[in-house]
Amino acid sequence: MPRTPEAESFFHAVYAAIQEIPPGRVTSYAHIAKLIGTPQRPRQVGVCLKHLPDDPAQRFNSQTVPWQRVISAKGMISPRGHPSGAANQATVLRAEGVTVSTGALGEYLVDFGEFGWFPRQLPSDVEAGVELSSEEED
């Protein structure tokens, strides 16, 4: 539970953005951060997910926010110090059609090329000179 109004609105924005990720797709912490206009704090996105309540009475909870669709920019499911958590996340993702492969060390990996959700070209990407791939253009 956020204690300051700023933190509260930040949490709200993060959860709302995550709710826009379509089923069967995944994106990164950094992308969520960019979407809500704070590209310099992907770590805080992780903090929000860590504090996502299970209580159904809360507006945002683990039932209404698809927390499983947020992974690291490397395409890896964050162990977050608790390996079984990643395993659980992999199971939930597979249940909605995402192919999750396992690395040699038991890491869980998702191919962004196939399941990544990057809906629009962000201002920061334009500034950095990033171009849309030809197959993404309408």
Added chain:
DNA sequence: ACCCTGACCTGCA
């Protein structure tokens, strides 16, 4: 291609 590092900002002890 890999590992290591600095930076980022908050939450918690």
Added chain:
DNA sequence: GTGCAGGCCAGGG
């Protein structure tokens, strides 16, 4: 009031 640690990322060896 301070310090440390964290569900990360991008860049440099």
